[in-house]
Amino acid sequence: MNLSKSLVWFRRDLRAFDHAALHHALRCSQQVFCVFVYDTEILDGLPRDDRRLRFIHASLASLDEELRRLGGYLIVRHGSARDEVAALANALDVDAVHACTDYEPLAIARDDEVARLLAAQGRAFHAYKDQVIFEKEEVLTLAGQPFSVFTPYKNAWLKRLAARPDTLAAYPVDAFAHAFAPPAASAPAPALPALEDIGFESGEPPLPAGMEGAEALFEAFVEDIADYGRARDFPAEDGTSRLSTHLRFGTTPIRHLVRTAQQLMLSGAGGNGASVWLSELIWRDFYAMVLAQNPHVVERSFKPAFDAVQWDDGLEADALFAAWCEGRTGYPLVDAAMVQLNTTGFMHNRLRMVTASFLTKDLGIDWRRGERYFALKLNDYELASNNGGWQWAASTGCDAQPWFRIFNPVTQSTRFDARGEFIRRYLPQLARLDAKQIHAPWLVKPEALAGRGVVLGQDYPAPVVDHDAARRRTLERFAVVKKAISV
Numbered sequence: 001m002n003l004s005k006s007l008v009w010f011r012r013d014l015r016a017f018d019h020a021a022l023h024h025a026l027r028c029s030q031q032v033f034c035v036f037v038y039d040t041e042i043l044d045g046l047p048r049d050d051r052r053l054r055f056i057h058a059s060l061a062s063l064d065e066e067l068r069r070l071g072g073y074l075i076v077r078h079g080s081a082r083d084e085v086a087a088l089a090n091a092l093d094v095d096a097v098h099a100c101t102d103y104e105p106l107a108i109a110r111d112d113e114v115a116r117l118l119a120a121q122g123r124a125f126h127a128y129k130d131q132v133i134f135e136k137e138e139v140l141t142l143a144g145q146p147f148s149v150f151t152p153y154k155n156a157w158l159k160r161l162a163a164r165p166d167t168l169a170a171y172p173v174d175a176f177a178h179a180f181a182p183p184a185a186s187a188p189a190p191a192l193p194a195l196e197d198i199g200f201e202s203g204e205p206p207l208p209a210g211m212e213g214a215e216a217l218f219e220a221f222v223e224d225i226a227d228y229g230r231a232r233d234f235p236a237e238d239g240t241s242r243l244s245t246h247l248r249f250g251t252t253p254i255r256h257l258v259r260t261a262q263q264l265m266l267s268g269a270g271g272n273g274a275s276v277w278l279s280e281l282i283w284r285d286f287y288a289m290v291l292a293q294n295p296h297v298v299e300r301s302f303k304p305a306f307d308a309v310q311w312d313d314g315l316e317a318d319a320l321f322a323a324w325c326e327g328r329t330g331y332p333l334v335d336a337a338m339v340q341l342n343t344t345g346f347m348h349n350r351l352r353m354v355t356a357s358f359l360t361k362d363l364g365i366d367w368r369r370g371e372r373y374f375a376l377k378l379n380d381y382e383l384a385s386n387n388g389g390w391q392w393a394a395s396t397g398c399d400a401q402p403w404f405r406i407f408n409p410v411t412q413s414t415r416f417d418a419r420g421e422f423i424r425r426y427l428p429q430l431a432r433l434d435a436k437q438i439h440a441p442w443l444v445k446p447e448a449l450a451g452r453g454v455v456l457g458q459d460y461p462a463p464v465v466d467h468d469a470a471r472r473r474t475l476e477r478f479a480v481v482k483k484a485i486s487v
Contacts, residue, residue: 005031005181007089009099010074011107012382013130013250014059015211016066016173020128023171025098031181033092034067034074036060038198039081041110048199051206051345051379052245057195059251062210064192070173072180076191078198082110086117096123100130100250103288104383105295131250132285133167133258134160136292139285146293147286148302148398154282161258168255168262206345206379207245214252217242218260225264226271235337235348236421241277242346244380247284257281287388290398297387299368301396308480309396311366320363323464324355325373327427330456330463332438333413334358336426343426345379350416356393357407362470364477367394395478403478406471413439429459 006029008022014036016022025032046053064074077084089097097118102111115125129135139156140146147153161167195202208216221241224231231239246252261278264270270277294302301307311317323329327338337351347355352374359370371390375381391397417423420438424431430438432452437444442456442463449456456462 004029004096005092005094006033007085007092007094007097008032008034009085009097010034010036010063011099011102011250012248013100014056014063015214015251015253016063016070017211018170018253018256019100019173020130020171021098021100021126022173023176024126024128025096026173026176026179029095029179032072032179033088033094033181034072035085035088036063036074036076037081037084038076038078038193040078041080041082043198043200046200047376049201052381053195053200054203055205055207055209055245055379056249057192057202058205058209059211059213059249060192062212062251066211067180068183070177070180071182072177073183074192076193078193082113082117085114086121089118089123090121094123096126098126098128101127101135102131103135103292105291105298130171131247131254132288133157133254133281134285134289136289139289146289148290150283150286150399153286153289154279157282157285168259170253170255207242209251211251214243214246217246218252218257222260222264222270225273225277226269228273229271229276230273232276233350234416235340235351236417236419236425240348248380248382254281254284283388284385287384290388291384297391297397298383302391302398302400303396305481306396309477310480311360311477312364313366317363317365320464321359321365321369323461324359324363324365324370328461328464329358329363330442330461331358331409331413331467332420332423332427332430332441332460333417334409336423339426341374341377345377347374347378350412352389353393354407354409354412356390357401358409360394361406361474362409362465362467364470364473367391367396403481404475406474408467410440410467427460430454 006025008025013019013021060074060076067074075088077088085097097114099111102108111125111127118125134157137146139153139160147156207213218241221243228239231237243252243257247254258278258281261270261274261281264274265278290302291297324338327335327342329335333351334355337347337355341347356367356370359365360367367390371386374386378386388397392400395401395403413423419435420433423438430441433441433454441449441454441460446456454460
């Protein structure tokens with residue numbers, strides 16, 4: 001008879017189905033407890049009105065409800081996760097702690113410390129792949145090296161999946177639910193603390209939260225996925241899945257999404273959109289692999305030669321950075337995108353590329369400053385994808401945009417928001433401008449602007465930089481890289 005007890009530590013996997021750590025713990029234990037820690041080592045650096053805490057709180061309530069339906073419950077702690085997990089494991093006298101693998105450098109250090117503390121108590125720590133399809137060194141070149149270019153990585157990824165379709169097999173929970181430790185008067189209190197109790201503002205989550213929120217968004221997206229390949233580029237349209245936050249916090253399993261994409265591709269019901277969406281999911285695995293293999297990218301360029309690039313700093317750069325953050329650059333698509341980010345915590349992927357390119361290539365500001373700003377604001381922030389996207393835009397990363405290809409913010413605006421619908425949504429002061437005027441108001445005669453209620457410098461700022469001049473400076477800035485590569 002199995003007399004072992006286990007503790008499942010939830011982190012970025014807030015669901016009670018198709019969950020690797022939960023499945024393995026239930027299978028091998030007589031009693032399984034569940035815990036989530038509001039980790040002060042993470043929370044202390046966040047603004048008190050952080051929307052993500054509202055999403056997490058609502059998702060934890062959903063998780064606790066589902067665990068109770070299955071016969072268990074969720075223990076919630078607030079403190080340093082390193083200390084709280086080891087202390088709870090000791091208090092419950094469990095034999096092992098089970099968790100899903102995290103690939104971020106700080107998380108790896110945290111888990112190593114927890115494993116050390118548990119080992120000192122005579123307890124084990126087990127981690128399982130769950131947030132990606134293939135991890136670390138599972139997809140390598142024929143020479144046994146990590147990939148640094150996406151397309152061959154994608155091809156190898158698809159080939160490995162075809163050879164190992166069991167990779168997508170679900171991890172059932174219900175069948176082993178009898179192993180859950182039930183709520184009891186003697187057990188630690190399962191009630192969720194109010195956000196105010198841990199120092200954050202309460203309120204509605206920024207999008208439908210929890211497992212049910214993820215599934216509702218996914219079902220709605222699947223209905224229109226055939227058009228995803230086209231619609232995903234136009235920010236005024238609701239053409240994306242909006243599932244990135246759910247993937248970030250694990251309220252839906254990546255395996256479920258990939259299985260569905262495959263089924264839609266096989267049936268033909270997903271059109272071209274299903275395969276394009278699958279590629280986006282593979283990009284997520286790619287960036288997770290890049291981070292795991294190259295942790296230096298957190299602070300430095302993926303390609304060392306690009307560390308020689310001199311970004312602008314000082315008071316003028318600080319003022320330009322503030323204008324970018326606050327949506328005051330004078331370039332409507334850039335500003336509308338930043339207002340969207342600041343007010344909702346969401347930014348369309350096309351606009352992430354546009355705004356990141358503008359900060360680095362037009363304003364000449366270090367990509368790390370933009371990456372850190374997105375880290376504070378994005379509902380779906382995860383280090384690997386955010387870092388990968390910023391280094392792509394700044395031309396410092398693997399398989400990045402070449403430094404001599406520089407997004408023109410006006411061209412991007414006329415191409416992807418031709419009628420100005422997105423701009424009007426977030427910059428109502430420009431709402432009366434027509435579809436030609438709205439993309440570059442500074443090119444419109446002042447009297448024509450005034451006739452539509454806009455005075456540059458008063459109702460909307462003049463451009464903080466001339467794009468053509470900035471483009472020339474960028475080419476000069478990157479000359480040091482060209483010289484280093486040619487030597």
